[in-house]
Amino acid sequence: MLVLEDLAYAHPVRWGSYSFTMSAAAGEVTAVSGPSGSGKSTLLDLIAGFLDPTGGRLTLDGRDLLPLPPETRPVSILFQSESLFEHLTAAHNIALGLPPGTSRAEVAHKVATALEEVGLPGVGNQRADTLSGGQKQRVALARTLLRNRPVLLLDEPFSALDDDSRAATRTLVRSLTEAHHWITVLVSHHQDDIAALAARRYQIAAGRLLLA
Amino acid sequence: MKRSRRSNSPLPPRPLRLVGGVGVVAAIAGLVALVLWSIAAAASAEPAAARAPIDVRHLLAMTSIQAGLTTVLSLLVGTALAWALNRLRFPGRELAVGLFASAIVTPGIVVAFGLLAVWGRSGWVNAAWQALFGAPLDVPIFGLGGILAAHVILDGAFAARVLLGRLDGIPVARLKTGQSLALPAWRRFAVLDWPAIRGTLPGLAAIIFLLAFTSFPIVLLLGGGPANQTLEVAIYTAVRLDFDLHGAVLLALVQIGACSVVVLAAAAFGHVPSSLGPVRQQRWADRGWARLAQWLVLGLGVFGFALPLGAILVDGFGAGLGALLQRPTFWRSAAASLVIASLSAALTLLLAFTLSLGRAASDSPALRTGIGVPSYTYLAVPAVVLALGLFLFVRHLGISPDAAAPAVVVIANALLALPFAVATLGPPLDAIALGRGRLIRSLALGGWRQFTDVEWPLVGREAGLVVALAFCFSLGDLGVIALFGTQDFATLPLLMVRSLGAYRTNDAAAIAAIMLTLTILAFVAIPRLFGAVAHARA
Numbered sequence: 001m002l003v004l005e006d007l008a009y010a011h012p013v014r015w016g017s018y019s020f021t022m023s024a025a026a027g028e029v030t031a032v033s034g035p036s037g038s039g040k041s042t043l044l045d046l047i048a049g050f051l052d053p054t055g056g057r058l059t060l061d062g063r064d065l066l067p068l069p070p071e072t073r074p075v076s077i078l079f080q081s082e083s084l085f086e087h088l089t090a091a092h093n094i095a096l097g098l099p100p101g102t103s104r105a106e107v108a109h110k111v112a113t114a115l116e117e118v119g120l121p122g123v124g125n126q127r128a129d130t131l132s133g134g135q136k137q138r139v140a141l142a143r144t145l146l147r148n149r150p151v152l153l154l155d156e157p158f159s160a161l162d163d164d165s166r167a168a169t170r171t172l173v174r175s176l177t178e179a180h181h182w183i184t185v186l187v188s189h190h191q192d193d194i195a196a197l198a199a200r201r202y203q204i205a206a207g208r209l210l211l212a
Numbered sequence: 213m214k215r216s217r218r219s220n221s222p223l224p225p226r227p228l229r230l231v232g233g234v235g236v237v238a239a240i241a242g243l244v245a246l247v248l249w250s251i252a253a254a255a256s257a258e259p260a261a262a263r264a265p266i267d268v269r270h271l272l273a274m275t276s277i278q279a280g281l282t283t284v285l286s287l288l289v290g291t292a293l294a295w296a297l298n299r300l301r302f303p304g305r306e307l308a309v310g311l312f313a314s315a316i317v318t319p320g321i322v323v324a325f326g327l328l329a330v331w332g333r334s335g336w337v338n339a340a341w342q343a344l345f346g347a348p349l350d351v352p353i354f355g356l357g358g359i360l361a362a363h364v365i366l367d368g369a370f371a372a373r374v375l376l377g378r379l380d381g382i383p384v385a386r387l388k389t390g391q392s393l394a395l396p397a398w399r400r401f402a403v404l405d406w407p408a409i410r411g412t413l414p415g416l417a418a419i420i421f422l423l424a425f426t427s428f429p430i431v432l433l434l435g436g437g438p439a440n441q442t443l444e445v446a447i448y449t450a451v452r453l454d455f456d457l458h459g460a461v462l463l464a465l466v467q468i469g470a471c472s473v474v475v476l477a478a479a480a481f482g483h484v485p486s487s488l489g490p491v492r493q494q495r496w497a498d499r500g501w502a503r504l505a506q507w508l509v510l511g512l513g514v515f516g517f518a519l520p521l522g523a524i525l526v527d528g529f530g531a532g533l534g535a536l537l538q539r540p541t542f543w544r545s546a547a548a549s550l551v552i553a554s555l556s557a558a559l560t561l562l563l564a565f566t567l568s569l570g571r572a573a574s575d576s577p578a579l580r581t582g583i584g585v586p587s588y589t590y591l592a593v594p595a596v597v598l599a600l601g602l603f604l605f606v607r608h609l610g611i612s613p614d615a616a617a618p619a620v621v622v623i624a625n626a627l628l629a630l631p632f633a634v635a636t637l638g639p640p641l642d643a644i645a646l647g648r649g650r651l652i653r654s655l656a657l658g659g660w661r662q663f664t665d666v667e668w669p670l671v672g673r674e675a676g677l678v679v680a681l682a683f684c685f686s687l688g689d690l691g692v693i694a695l696f697g698t699q700d701f702a703t704l705p706l707l708m709v710r711s712l713g714a715y716r717t718n719d720a721a722a723i724a725a726i727m728l729t730l731t732i733l734a735f736v737a738i739p740r741l742f743g744a745v746a747h748a749r750a
Binding site: 097147 | 647653
């Protein structure tokens, strides 16, 4: 269980202070909605470690995550766009999720398996900039599989996708979350994404999270 | 609450890169301090030569006047050329743009020689004039006119390439709006072009002024006597011809002071512009007189820039080449030039990467500025002064300048190219750090993996450009080798000057043609090679 207890942050430039309290369980998607500028991305940055909170607690199954820098937090993050390095192939992007020193054969095997699982067998040798928006997000999810981190943060991941890709990627996120017991936190201002995925919903209002 | 170090930064922590950047800063600062100390110590120790006092005021005035005129004329020519190239579409346009881009690496001594080949007493124009009218045409190629012409050819072309990048970067939506309003040519320039280029002009003016202020080979070849001497040439004359070390030191101090003032002023104008803007396609041609004027400007520009270079190739690869190839000194000088240029390019790349990666790894404004400063060393302490300081230092240590010459020339040439190298590599590495820092950090990529998988494939071509720039700068440098060169140790530019001094004009022409060919080859091939290697790696 991922738990935020009065996790506080005061934005140094923009007006606004936040205090987040929420919990998210393994094997399900927890969704956070709110209008633009309400603090959704700030919430993810605090969980991922890109921002230092000014107070409160953040724990994963009772373990304090706050001392950990972003590199070592048990968290994967999928951005709205630019989750891949466009100059690298899909396989190379996925392989970045494996620790250095992994043997070439093992990399090839794991990358192929991950691509298979996200429904993209055979695209490994394509450069990322030749893939569609939906394919890019699937490749990023394949890399998440290899990183094997228990928490997946999704920052408006479907916003740039067309309707068909959107539906397919949503289904994939849900099935991967259930199959791998990920704690998936989705922030979005699209109600249909939230309705399709969320087992638990929060709404941000005035810098606080309200259980919807 | 326990906090992770720097966890609030989107940039991955890279202590080694910061240490590397600070280390290079310290090394360059130490070298500059050594140079200044050597010059100051020599100033107090050397007895004044028993000859007429040096007229520092005249030298400073002459240097400033020629640099000021060069700046104004180059900006006018550059703006006109950029305007014409931005509007016109024709077969070979890319070649013309490449030609102007290559101005930054074309050795000054080669351009000066090319001007002589066209406009000199035995040049093409005079020969044609004499054939037509039976009397020689007296073009004042030696003196201020010749110096300005050579500088404007080089710096005007450089300015044109930089300003073209700004004009080609005007957003398409803005162009469409202007086109739908049917703006006439002059109004289009005022409303769309001028706002795009005016921010670049002060920085560009500063860099051109500095390049002209510290120009050495052009003034040496085309100065035509003491009346047109500049500080750099006066330092060289004092050391190598008059053996007046006291006078040289005095001039060096004046030169450093003057350059520092200009560098500080330039820093206030913003960054030094790079010539590496993308050439974007745009289809909105002007009509009527404007179009006619654009063709005229382009024709004059290409004629003015390409004719001297063409003359060098035609004259140089003519009768004199065979005799030159028989001279053992040519082969020794060519080998020395290639080795020094290669080592200097490698050192420049190393220094530029270390400084740029160190700067990109930091989000502290003070540290970023501190790591960025050494790249301007050459501009404040120009080549001849740097060489003089090192010359005095090795002499102070009791080392023969002959023995130290190769290492000193490599280091001084590398510093010479560093401002351009950092201006080329710095911005893309900064952009990667800012745009991809969060992703890199969230994937926990190590520093080496970040470099090999992300940075190198993306900046490989820029790295090739840095190598090409540094290689060409070193290949064409005369300022450093002029002080350190000996009978046994000379590079191609020094051999060319010596050939001219010995009235072996055919040899000088052939050397100029070889240098120009090597420069063009390096400038075209090296970035492509690096781009291909980096692409293959990705």
